[in-house]
Amino acid sequence: MGIAITLEQACAWLREQDDILILTHQNPDGDTLGSAFALYYALRALGKRVRVECSDEFPRKYRFMFPDYQPEAFEERFVVAADIADTQLFGKKLERYSGAVDLCIDHHPSNTFYAAQTYLVADAAATAEAICDVIDGLGVTLDLPMATCIYTGLSTDTGCFRFSNTTAKTLSTASRMVALGVDNAEINLQMFSHKTQSRIAIEREVYNTMEYHFGNRCAVIWMTRAMLEQAGADDAELEGVSAIPTQIEGVEVGVTLREKEGGYKVSLRTSRYINASEICARLGGGGHARAAGCFLAATLEEAKRQVLVLVKQAFDRYDAEQ
């Protein structure tokens, strides 16, 4: 296990190094990429050779942060991990570096200290917040590309400053980035606001199916294959649909049924006190306490009935305990 180091030590290390490889986690998001590329720009400003790598392709959605990026070929002499809490997150392509990280910069309290040295800021909303301090510590003047990366990391990891990880420092850092000219509205539009027409079409269909049960504490939605086809929605566009029922005030259990070959895939979400995983386990599935799933080889009505019987039992047990 490696050691925890301070901001000053992290900056001192980076100042001394050259030919630096910066790693991002698999399924890259705005924070791992924003952090890595902000640091990339800063180290380049110091005249160093730097490269950023990821096990997955950089998603198109995030490329505005590094539109002209061309990886430079060189033999790395110092490896930095940005926003990677655990070696399991390196992904296949970067797996070979998991024991070879010289410096990890992260904000996850669950960081396993797999790197030789870790600069961990566990109360930072995003790794980008820590990277901003690193860039200041390196004596590099923040420019617009760096600020764009940092802002994107902050915004995406906080649900646009909405979640409880957003601190006064997160907001003041974001303020500083916007003062540097970051097009915050455009970034948020790209990151959060947009829904495709087919997503809107599927939401409409799904809203039309919504049923409430057990004193409105359970909401059920469903999607048939015909509905999905008609809306022209692909799997990526269905992301988050199963979160719709539990967004409703007073709904503890949200059930989403989606038609698949031979039956229905069930997604169960719960808000506070019903264990979704226990219910799905009884139907041959599994998952977490607040989000679980199973597959039922049944018609829509029969699948719904099977789930609702167990949801009712769970409510009855909960109510009896109150």
Added chain:
Amino acid sequence: MGIAITLEQACAWLREQDDILILTHQNPDGDTLGSAFALYYALRALGKRVRVECSDEFPRKYRFMFPDYQPEAFEERFVVAADIADTQLFGKKLERYSGAVDLCIDHHPSNTFYAAQTYLVADAAATAEAICDVIDGLGVTLDLPMATCIYTGLSTDTGCFRFSNTTAKTLSTASRMVALGVDNAEINLQMFSHKTQSRIAIEREVYNTMEYHFGNRCAVIWMTRAMLEQAGADDAELEGVSAIPTQIEGVEVGVTLREKEGGYKVSLRTSRYINASEICARLGGGGHARAAGCFLAATLEEAKRQVLVLVKQAFDRYDAEQ
């Protein structure tokens, strides 16, 4: 028409006055109420008698900003309007004050200067941003109730710091409020994450009305009074509905028509390049470049037609310039 005054003048006026009535606009939102109550607390801290009024009932959703508020009965000697751009927004109950406002504090560029004096900060994201400066200018130390009101005004008027009106100053002001202990995550949960059953019902209805025009660059939705009644949705639950069309990928202009006594209230939202305020001004309304409104004494079809003609012209002009 009244005069525009500076922050210093606004503060000087407020310092001299007592028995102050603060007015909020009809269909009150987080900014008019947050601004009014932040100012209420600050003026009370200076030992003044103050009361806040609204033509509509204060929505339950916003009462966390003033949980113990009891209006004090007194004959007002100074009338302040908070976040009211135009006398049309006073509503029935407060109509009689429309010619009697001593000081208006606002951020709408479309403010009609109906008040004797207006402190207008047209580049502020929310009136609450201007109110924060007023409180500082009055020499009152910000406390948690004031900060909660100001944060709520900022957050609700910017879609949680997402829209293009969010500036470096908006974020630094929000940062200052969070540092004072504002429970930002809980406020945002209440303001943005939860939906009531009637809100879900109205979203479903609205999705069913959605039409696309001009190569899908314009999306139109509408709500009749019958739809709203059936969904059981109150005004507060309709907040943000008019943002739905511009959330759709590729949609530049979002039009929301809402049936009112004698016609339709039109909300126009634009994403990037069409000036919503210009279009609404031609229909007797006003607002901001990205969000504006007007009232049309017409049937649904006729109101839609009138708006779409102008939207088409705006697209044509834009396309010709490209």
